[in-house]
Amino acid sequence: MNKITNHLPTAELQALDAAHHMHPFTANAFLAEKGARVITRATGVTLTDSEGEQILDAMAGLWCVNIGYGRDELADVAYRQMKELPYYNTFFMSTHVPAIALADKVAELAPGNLNHVFFASGGSEANDTNIRLVRTYWQNLGKPSKQIIIGRNNAYHGSTLGATSLGGMKGMQAQGGLLPGFAHIGQPHWYLEGGDMSPEEFGLMRARELEAKIAELGEENVAAFIAEPVQGAGGVIVPPDSYWPEIQRICDAHDILLIVDEVITGFGRTGEWFGTQYYGLRPDIITIAKGLSSGYAPIGGSVVSDHVAEVLGREEFAHGYTYSGHPVAAAVALENLRILEDEKIVDHVKNEAAPYLAEKWHQLGDHPFVGETKIVGMMASLALTADKSVRKPFESPAGTVGYMVREKCFANNLIMRHVGDRMIVAPPLVMTKADIDLLFERAVKSLDEGYAAVKEAGLLKTAG
Numbered sequence: 001m002n003k004i005t006n007h008l009p010t011a012e013l014q015a016l017d018a019a020h021h022m023h024p025f026t027a028n029a030f031l032a033e034k035g036a037r038v039i040t041r042a043t044g045v046t047l048t049d050s051e052g053e054q055i056l057d058a059m060a061g062l063w064c065v066n067i068g069y070g071r072d073e074l075a076d077v078a079y080r081q082m083k084e085l086p087y088y089n090t091f092f093m094s095t096h097v098p099a100i101a102l103a104d105k106v107a108e109l110a111p112g113n114l115n116h117v118f119f120a121s122g123g124s125e126a127n128d129t130n131i132r133l134v135r136t137y138w139q140n141l142g143k144p145s146k147q148i149i150i151g152r153n154n155a156y157h158g159s160t161l162g163a164t165s166l167g168g169m170k171g172m173q174a175q176g177g178l179l180p181g182f183a184h185i186g187q188p189h190w191y192l193e194g195g196d197m198s199p200e201e202f203g204l205m206r207a208r209e210l211e212a213k214i215a216e217l218g219e220e221n222v223a224a225f226i227a228e229p230v231q232g233a234g235g236v237i238v239p240p241d242s243y244w245p246e247i248q249r250i251c252d253a254h255d256i257l258l259i260v261d262e263v264i265t266g267f268g269r270t271g272e273w274f275g276t277q278y279y280g281l282r283p284d285i286i287t288i289a290k291g292l293s294s295g296y297a298p299i300g301g302s303v304v305s306d307h308v309a310e311v312l313g314r315e316e317f318a319h320g321y322t323y324s325g326h327p328v329a330a331a332v333a334l335e336n337l338r339i340l341e342d343e344k345i346v347d348h349v350k351n352e353a354a355p356y357l358a359e360k361w362h363q364l365g366d367h368p369f370v371g372e373t374k375i376v377g378m379m380a381s382l383a384l385t386a387d388k389s390v391r392k393p394f395e396s397p398a399g400t401v402g403y404m405v406r407e408k409c410f411a412n413n414l415i416m417r418h419v420g421d422r423m424i425v426a427p428p429l430v431m432t433k434a435d436i437d438l439l440f441e442r443a444v445k446s447l448d449e450g451y452a453a454v455k456e457a458g459l460l461k462t463a464g
């Protein structure tokens with residue numbers, strides 16, 4: 001077991017990687033000096049790297065490997081589908097069985113009247129679909145001025161030009177990424193932005209920014225509002241309880257569509273099938289990807305309500321991807337959903353894994369380095385702090401301290417990410433209590449070591 005399967009030494013792989021492979025969201029010159037960690041195989045919740053190290057993956061890859069690694073059933077389904085029908089398109093009045101079966105299954109699982117699926121190869125593409133879809137919807141209804149889509153600061157909806165414009169990542173938008181026709185409101189991030197307000201007051205205030213923005217732009221110009229139930233890449237920002245009911249009220253009171261981006265929260269992560277159910281929302285469209293196939297194949301989609309689908313279907317919607325509903329990806333996704341259902345993994349999250357992770361995670365809040373802990377289902381965050389008595393950032397540029405802690409995690413064979421100076425996890429949903437104990441043990445060790453390192457570097461200072 002634990003055989004190293006790559007044929008080249010790590011240093012050679014790293015050199016080749018640096019010479020030819022451009023990494024996403026990476027300063028490649030910096031990485032070239034440092035050398036990328038080469039992951040060679042994985043089973044369950046554990047990765048193996050080219051040095052034979054066993055790493056606990058508390059991020060489920062990129063929030064996607066919901067059922068864990070190494071499930072042969074998915075490999076078998078992919079093999080069979082590739083032999084039977086490796087590719088055919090769904091343009092021009094054709095269809096195929098995997099796309100039919102997956103759309104049918106997703107419609108069954110998705111809440112309310114979300115019964116129609118437009119496939120893409122991932123979340124960014126699906127959100128690009130959503131932009132064109134909601135604008136075309138209003139055109140078909142004879143309201144072509146309704147074009148602006150409202151998103152939120154520090155939201156993540158993907159990395160294409162459209163998805164970057166929907167999102168609110170300033171650093172991404174600064175790199176050629178903000179189209180006209182988008183507007184943004186504040187995020188419900190009480191810890192750093194709530195000032196003297198209670199979380200509930202602040203949640204209401206941030207929700208009402210949507211109503212103010214609709215008034216400012218003119219309801220006749222607004223197509224939709226988009227948001228993640230819990231901001232993921234923004235740092236697992238859990239909104240105050242007052243937030244979502246008020247957003248839903250505002251969407252109901254105004255003639256705009258609600259798009260809920262379920263790319264992370266879909267398929268069990270919150271302990272419900274969808275974050276929409278966790279928060280009691282009634283969206284017109286949800287975005288899905290990641291957990292749809294547990295990352296075993298690239299696939300995503302937009303799940304659309306009966307009404308929106310009916311209006312859109314009145315004309316040709318001149319949109320689609322060569323790989324929309326790709327048969328191999330669809331077959332793999334379908335098998336993933338079978339496993340999630342048959343093995344009652346969503347119940348496991350709700351009744352076992354998430355409550356236990358929450359108990360452990362909140363214990364981290366006792367650490368002198370931790371200002372707050374937040375968790376919904378199997379996605380959790382903590383704020384690093386120099387002073388627990390105030391809710392303030394560090395004096396050093398955001399992310400300086402977080403990066404140092406992440407390096408400790410990496411060295412301790414724990415994949416935990418930093419977003420600025422928040423540490424986040426989103427483990428595979430199949431984690432057992434023993435896995436969670438290991439996560440906790442390595443997290444404490446990394447926090448202890450990180451705290452010491454930050455102190456020694458003279459960075460344990462709160463912004464003035």
Ligand SMILES: *Cc1c(COP(=O)(O)O)cnc(C)c1O
Pocket residue numbers: 121122123124125127156157158159228232233261262263264289290300
């Ligand atoms: C990851 C993510 C996306 C983008 O999905 P890709 O498959 O990377 O294109 C969109 N929305 C959210 C909320 C995400 O977390």
